[in-house]
Amino acid sequence: MNTILVVGSVALDTVKTPAGSIADGLGGSATYFSLAARHFAPVRLVGVVGEDFPSEHRTLLSERGIDCAGLKTAKGKTFRWSGRYGKDANTAKTLATHLNVFKDFRPRLDEAQRNSPVVFLANIDPELQSEVLAQMKAPALVACDTMNFWIDSKPEALKELLSKVDVFFANEEEAKRLARKTNPMLAAETISSWGPSVVVIKKGEHGALMKVGNRFYIFPPFPLPEIKDPTGAGDTFAGGFLGSLAAAGVYDDVGHLKRAMAYGSVLASFNVEDFSTRNIENLDRERIDERFHDLLDRMSVPRTQDLPKPRRAVAA
Amino acid sequence: MNTILVVGSVALDTVKTPAGSIADGLGGSATYFSLAARHFAPVRLVGVVGEDFPSEHRTLLSERGIDCAGLKTAKGKTFRWSGRYGKDANTAKTLATHLNVFKDFRPRLDEAQRNSPVVFLANIDPELQSEVLAQMKAPALVACDTMNFWIDSKPEALKELLSKVDVFFANEEEAKRLARKTNPMLAAETISSWGPSVVVIKKGEHGALMKVGNRFYIFPPFPLPEIKDPTGAGDTFAGGFLGSLAAAGVYDDVGHLKRAMAYGSVLASFNVEDFSTRNIENLDRERIDERFHDLLDRMSVPRTQDLPKPRRAVAA
Numbered sequence: 312m313n314t315i316l317v318v319g320s321v322a323l324d325t326v327k328t329p330a331g332s333i334a335d336g337l338g339g340s341a342t343y344f345s346l347a348a349r350h351f352a353p354v355r356l357v358g359v360v361g362e363d364f365p366s367e368h369r370t371l372l373s374e375r376g377i378d379c380a381g382l383k384t385a386k387g388k389t390f391r392w393s394g395r396y397g398k399d400a401n402t403a404k405t406l407a408t409h410l411n412v413f414k415d416f417r418p419r420l421d422e423a424q425r426n427s428p429v430v431f432l433a434n435i436d437p438e439l440q441s442e443v444l445a446q447m448k449a450p451a452l453v454a455c456d457t458m459n460f461w462i463d464s465k466p467e468a469l470k471e472l473l474s475k476v477d478v479f480f481a482n483e484e485e486a487k488r489l490a491r492k493t494n495p496m497l498a499a500e501t502i503s504s505w506g507p508s509v510v511v512i513k514k515g516e517h518g519a520l521m522k523v524g525n526r527f528y529i530f531p532p533f534p535l536p537e538i539k540d541p542t543g544a545g546d547t548f549a550g551g552f553l554g555s556l557a558a559a560g561v562y563d564d565v566g567h568l569k570r571a572m573a574y575g576s577v578l579a580s581f582n583v584e585d586f587s588t589r590n591i592e593n594l595d596r597e598r599i600d601e602r603f604h605d606l607l608d609r610m611s612v613p614r615t616q617d618l619p620k621p622r623r624a625v626a627a
Numbered sequence: 628m629n630t631i632l633v634v635g636s637v638a639l640d641t642v643k644t645p646a647g648s649i650a651d652g653l654g655g656s657a658t659y660f661s662l663a664a665r666h667f668a669p670v671r672l673v674g675v676v677g678e679d680f681p682s683e684h685r686t687l688l689s690e691r692g693i694d695c696a697g698l699k700t701a702k703g704k705t706f707r708w709s710g711r712y713g714k715d716a717n718t719a720k721t722l723a724t725h726l727n728v729f730k731d732f733r734p735r736l737d738e739a740q741r742n743s744p745v746v747f748l749a750n751i752d753p754e755l756q757s758e759v760l761a762q763m764k765a766p767a768l769v770a771c772d773t774m775n776f777w778i779d780s781k782p783e784a785l786k787e788l789l790s791k792v793d794v795f796f797a798n799e800e801e802a803k804r805l806a807r808k809t810n811p812m813l814a815a816e817t818i819s820s821w822g823p824s825v826v827v828i829k830k831g832e833h834g835a836l837m838k839v840g841n842r843f844y845i846f847p848p849f850p851l852p853e854i855k856d857p858t859g860a861g862d863t864f865a866g867g868f869l870g871s872l873a874a875a876g877v878y879d880d881v882g883h884l885k886r887a888m889a890y891g892s893v894l895a896s897f898n899v900e901d902f903s904t905r906n907i908e909n910l911d912r913e914r915i916d917e918r919f920h921d922l923l924d925r926m927s928v929p930r931t932q933d934l935p936k937p938r939r940a941v942a943a
Contacts, residue, residue, distance in 0.1 A: 398809065493714065496852045517833035518847055528925045531834055531845035536812045560937035566929040573928045609844045612889045612923050613882040621876035 313451070313557040314353040316424050317344045318443050319433025319546075320413060321358040321368075321382060324587065325393035325406075330539040336587030337368045339390065340433035340456065343543035345377045346591045347550025347578040348431075350599055352557035355424055357381035357443075361389035361412045371592060381424060385412040396541060402484070403542070420446045429557045431549060432476075434458045437468040444475055452562045454478035454553055456545065462489045470505050477562070479507040480549050486512045495520055496527060509568060511552070511575075513545055521572055523565050530572045533580035533606050540586040544579045547591060551578030551599075577602045629767070629873040630669040632740050633660045634759050635749025635862075636729055637674040637684075637698060641709035641722075642902065646855040652903030653684045655706065656749035656772065659859035661693045662907045663866025663894040664747075666915055668873035671740055673697035673759075677705035677728045687908060697740060701728040712857060718800070719858070736762045745873045747865060748792075750774045753784040760791055768878040770794035770869055772861065778805045786821050793878070795823040796865050802828045811836055812843060825884060827868070827891075829861055837888055839881050846888045849896035849922050856902040860895040863907060867894030867915075893918045 324338030341358045348354050355378040360369075362384060373379050390413035394403040416439070425448050432440040432455035440455055447453075453476050461469055462485060469489070473479060479502060483495050490501035499510040499522040510522040516538065521528045552575035559567045577599060584590045640654030657674045664670050671694040676685075678700060689695050706729035710719040732751070741764050748756040748771035756771055763769075769792050777785055778801060785805070789795060795818060799811050806817035815826040815838040826838040832854065834847040868891035875883045893915060900906045 494852055496850055514833065517830065518845075520850065526925070527850045529834075529847035529850050530926065531847045534812055534836065534843040534845050536810055559931075559934070561935055564935050566934040569928045570931070570934075607928050609842070610846065610926060610928075612885045612926075615875075615886070618875070618882040618886075619877055619880050 312352050313428045313560050314355060315348050315429040315431060315553055315557050316355045316357065316420075316427035316447075316450075317341045317348070317431045317433060318357040318418055318440075319344065319431075319435060320390055321356075321360050321364070322390040322392055322413075323364075324542060325391070326395070326540055326542050326586065328396040328538075328540050328586075329398065330537065331586065333540070333586040335391070337371070338392065338542060338587060340543075340546045342372070342588060343546035343582065343591070344431055344433060344550040344553075345372065346375065346588055347547040347582070348554035348557070349376050349550075350578075350594065350596050351551075351554030351574070352429070354378065354554075355381055355427060357418050357420065357424060359383045359385050359390075359412050359416045361385060361387045364389045371588075375592070381418070381421070385415070387412040394542070418443055428452065429553055430454070431553055432456070432472075433546060433549075434461075437461050437465050437472045441468070441472045441475070444472070452477050452553070452556065454480065454549065456480045456549060457485065457489075459485055459488060473502065474506040476507050478509040478511065478553075479503075480511045480513065480545065480552075482513045482515065482545060486510075496522075499527070508563075511572070513548060515541065515544070519548075519572060519576065521568065523568055526565075528565070528569060528572065530576060531610050533576055533602065534609065535580060535584065538583045541583050542586075543588070544583050547582040548575035548579040551575040573603060573606055574599070577606055580606075628668050629744045629876050630671060631664050631745040631747060631869055631873050632671045632673065632736075632743035632763075633657045633664070633747045633749060633866075634673040634734055634756075635660065635747075635751060636706055637672070637676050637680070638706040638708055638729075639680075640858060640903065641707070642711070642856055642858050644712040644854075644856050644902075645714060646853065647902065649856070649902040651707070653687070654708065654858060654903060656859075656862045658688070658904060659862035659898065659907070660747055660749055660866040660869075661688065662691065662904055663863040663898070664870035664873070665692050665866075666910065666912050667867075667870030667890075668745070670694065670870075671697055671743060673734050673736065673740060675699045675701050675706075675728050675732050677701060677703045680705045691908070696737070697734070701731070703728040710858070734759055744768065745869055746770070747869055748772070748788075749862060749865075750777075753777050753781050753788045757784070757788045757791070760788070768793050768869070768872065770796065770865065772796045772865060773801065773805075775801055775804060789818065790822040792823050794825040794827065794869075795819075796827045796829065796861065796868075798829045798831065798861060802826075812838075815843070824879075827888070829864060829895075831857065831860070835864075835888060835892065837884065839884055842881075844881070844885060844888070846892060847926050849892055849918065850925065851896060851900065854899045857899050858902075859904070860899050863898040864891040864895040867891040889919060889922055890915070893922055896922075
């Protein structure tokens with residue numbers, strides 16, 4: 312199996328949405344990503360937490376088969392984020408960010424981590440993402456994510472990173488801001504000209520767009536009557552996407568990339584159905600595949616020859 | 628072939644969008660619908676224009692095979708609408724509506740019109756829609772559209788109409804407003820409880836949702852780098868949808884309904900690429916089918932067994 316290395320945040324999130332709230336829930340990009348990707352391939356998590364990080368959270372991650380050898384405990388407090396979502400589930404209002412131990416996060420990869428064939432550089436300082444990448448031996452697939460904070464504060468470092476990346480994930484707002492375009496397709500074109508052969512633009516409740524080479528592919532979202540907590544949707548999407556690709560072991564085939572998009576949507580759809588990691592903690596592959604096939608049925612268009620003919624002629 | 632009767636407006640539209648503008652361009656719900664549906668099935672148009680309606684517009688419709696026997700000319704001026712779209716292509720700001728001859732529109736169907744197997748009651752007063760429907764003999768499929776004006780002013784007449792309708796088209800905003808729900812799925816559930824077995828909710832540049840029985844199907848939009856003029860997108864969508872169904876002659880099969888959704892998306896995508904009816908005036912079935920198959924390729928997810936295997940084992 313093709314192991315995935317993920318480098319990112321492990322956090323305690325305080326979140327308020329129209330559906331309720333949670334205080335100091337397990338969160339962070341590497342957490343969400345790992346809990347999604349582990350269903351498909353072995354995952355090695357590299358991150359840092361403080362001395363206050365509840366041991367049951369570490370146990371939870373380990374018990375689900377995530378290699379936490381790279382999850383260091385540093386003196387100080389765990390990274391905390393708090394935010395609020397209004398009716399528009401696509402954008403959070405950040406109420407507070409306390410980097411705490413995450414401020415001095417300088418990951419040093421061990422031999423096993425450096426040899427991982429797939430790496431996901433979750434949303435951290437792009438200079439740090441490049442530093443991590445420089446430590447990798449010869450990854451078959453390099454993917455990354457980012458956020459508006461880095462797009463605004465370190466655009467050049469981000470572009471430098473993108474020149475070495477195969478798959479770039481962004482939400483629509485971020486992609487347009489980064490590329491300075493008003494249309495997501497034009498944004499993806501600009502971004503891919505900087506390096507990534509695959510650009511994935513997530514539109515939240517409106518689905519996603521993928522650019523591979525010069526062609527755009529489009530994906531509807533799994534239909535949900537309610538979104539409880541959108542936190543982590545992007546990272547569970549990336550986890551399902553890269554997990555599916557790592558399991559296939561084929562990284563440049565449009566068909567596999569399309570399946571990866573569908574698995575990303577499915578994992579994200581489970582995640583937003585409850586607060587924090589509650590709903591993805593106890594998923595199993597059977598439920599994932601059930602929804603995967605359900606999604607495909609809901610979005611597939613059959614060929615005429617497979618469909619019923621009229622029962623009788625109708626007069627015009 | 629199963630003829631489609633469409634009853635609705637034929638108008639002269641003055642439209643401004645970020646991409647440009649047009650004055651007194653050919654428009655109206657029945658116009659857009661007919662120009663889309665005619666590629667699939669014979670179309671009979673019922674509407675009214677004023678004495679100022681340019682003869683070349685009538686010629687255009689007739690030359691494209693649309694039966695205009697039901698397009699009456701009344702004393703007075705043609706219905707005029709003018710609107711402006713901002714960056715958000717999904718919602719128009721109406722600048723002026725002059726009903727003119729449309730104010731006294733009271734369609735009386737002739738024998739051929741009454742026998743049409745498929746009828747589309749485009750956006751007009753729901754009481755008038757019901758009056759038209761009462762004149763029909765035994766249509767195999769009844770579909771309708773509406774707008775916020777009627778949702779707000781005649782909700783009971785609209786619900787009465789819906790109890791006799793098979794397919795209801797609405798955009799997301801209208802559906803939520805009509806059903807008094809904040810989520811499009813919940814809105815579709817409420818609306819279908821009033822009658823329609825098929826509810827189609829259009830989300831503009833974000834695709835569409837279809838409820839059939841108790842199940843939701845989801846469709847991404849055809850990806851376009853620019854939308855020049857969204858006017859008529861909903862009616863061309865309905866035209867492609869009902870045209871495709873009428874051609875199939877099967878009205879209750881999910882597979883055919885899914886193909887209808889895809890044809891609806893394709894026709895709408897052509898329409899928004901230029902002002903007024905410019906881009907759909909000269910379409911042919913070959914270009915439509917080319918984009919239909921292109922759309923299906925962009926949104927299809929292949930099965931694993933059809934995909935390439937890894938070329939070599941990759942060390943974990």
